[in-house]
Amino acid sequence: MERSPLPLGRPRTERADAARNREQLLAAAREMVAELGADKVTMDGLAERAGLGKGTVYRRFGTxxxxxxxxxxxxxxxxxxxxxxxxxxxxxxxxxxxxxxxxxxxxxxxxxxxxxxxxxxxxxxxxxxxxxxxxxxxxxxxxxxxxxxxxxxxxxxxxxxxxxxxxxxxxxxxxxxxxxxxxxxxxxxxxxxxxxxxxxxxxxxxxxxxxxx
Missing domain, CATH: 1.10.357 (Tetracycline Repressor; domain 2)
Known part of the structure; x- marks a missing residue:
């Protein structure tokens, strides 16, 4: 592997439960974009689709x-x-x-x-x-x-x-x-x-x- 000129992407030091939530939310967001279009993706809708609390979504993404x-x-x-x-x-x-x-x-x-x-x-x-x-x-x-x-x-x-x-x-x-x-x-x-x-x-x-x- 060639040495990276910059750190790659996102950090990999999340807690196991936080990492699971992230993957769950990203998978749900991708489904919503594919099914509904990006303009229909909302914070509340994502929380419902992922089966997680709204607070988790807002803490993870902010906006x-x-x-x-x-x-x-x-x-x-x-x-x-x-x-x-x-x-x-x-x-x-x-x-x-x-x-x-x-x-x-x-x-x-x-x-x-x-x-x-x-x-x-x-x-x-x-x-x-x-x-x-x-x-x-x-x-x-x-x-x-x-x-x-x-x-x-x-x-x-x-x-x-x-x-x-x-x-x-x-x-x-x-x-x-x-x-x-x-x-x-x-x-x-x-x-x-x-x-x-x-x-x-x-x-x-x-x-x-x-x-x-």
């Missing part, structure tokens, strides 16, 4: 947006494990730039699979968070650029620019039409239409920017 942050955190941990210990070219064993292309394509696919949850995790009363997957993405891109013979002098600036091409709200903004209200299904369909060209665009960007003449 409704916290439910979706927890789902993303859980899936982010699994994604990072694939990057650090999975098969190449996403995992170790391929050339650095080949891994960089594979990472971008995989990250776009990850956001495609999670776009509804990502939107639901954005709390309109708070600034858009800069942490999360973007921290791992930035560290991983910087590591790969450092191992590649790119001929680029300022790898730190390039890392920031490449990270901004992949992560969070920027990807959602690129993927969704800008006019008129939409249902989750309509928005997800729009994201899927954009996913393939975004993946191809990422590969073109990496190959051109990191090409050493």
């Amino acid at each position: 409704r947006a916290g439910i979706f942050h927890a789902l993303l955190d859980d899936d982010e941990h699994a994604f990072q494990c694939q990057v650090l210990a999975g098969p190449p070219p996403l995992g170790p064993g391929a050339a650095p730039l080949e891994r960089l292309v594979a990472y971008g394509r995989a990250r776009i696919a990850y956001l495609l699979d999670h776009v509804t949850i990502v939107r639901a995790a954005l709390d309109r009363h708070r600034p858009v968070p800069a942490e999360g997957g973007s921290m791992f993405t930035q560290a991983h891109i910087r590591m790969l650029l450092g191992r590649a013979d790119t001929g680029v002098a300022d790898l730190d600036s390039l890392t920031v620019q490449l990270t901004s091409a992949l992560e969070g709200p920027f990807m959602i903004f690129l993927a969704l039409p800008g006019s008129g209200p939409e249902t989750d299904a309509e928005s997800d369909a729009a994201f899927q239409r954009r996913a393939r060209p975004l993946g191809a665009g990422w590969q073109t960007l990496v190959e051109r920017v990191c090409h050493r003449p």
Whole structure:
């Protein structure tokens, strides 16, 4: 397994009963998202579905947006494990730039699979968070650029620019039409239409920017 550039996902030091409650709540939340859509998931509804007290749900997640942050955190941990210990070219064993292309394509696919949850995790009363997957993405891109013979002098600036091409709200903004209200299904369909060209665009960007003449 490749050494992680940052700590992986959520902490693993929970009490056994707390860990069971977390898994029970996350499983129930995933069921609700699949059956009802993210907009129908509520704190009270989740408590009822999971068969746990409302206080347990509020202590665990704090807010409704916290439910979706927890789902993303859980899936982010699994994604990072694939990057650090999975098969190449996403995992170790391929050339650095080949891994960089594979990472971008995989990250776009990850956001495609999670776009509804990502939107639901954005709390309109708070600034858009800069942490999360973007921290791992930035560290991983910087590591790969450092191992590649790119001929680029300022790898730190390039890392920031490449990270901004992949992560969070920027990807959602690129993927969704800008006019008129939409249902989750309509928005997800729009994201899927954009996913393939975004993946191809990422590969073109990496190959051109990191090409050493």
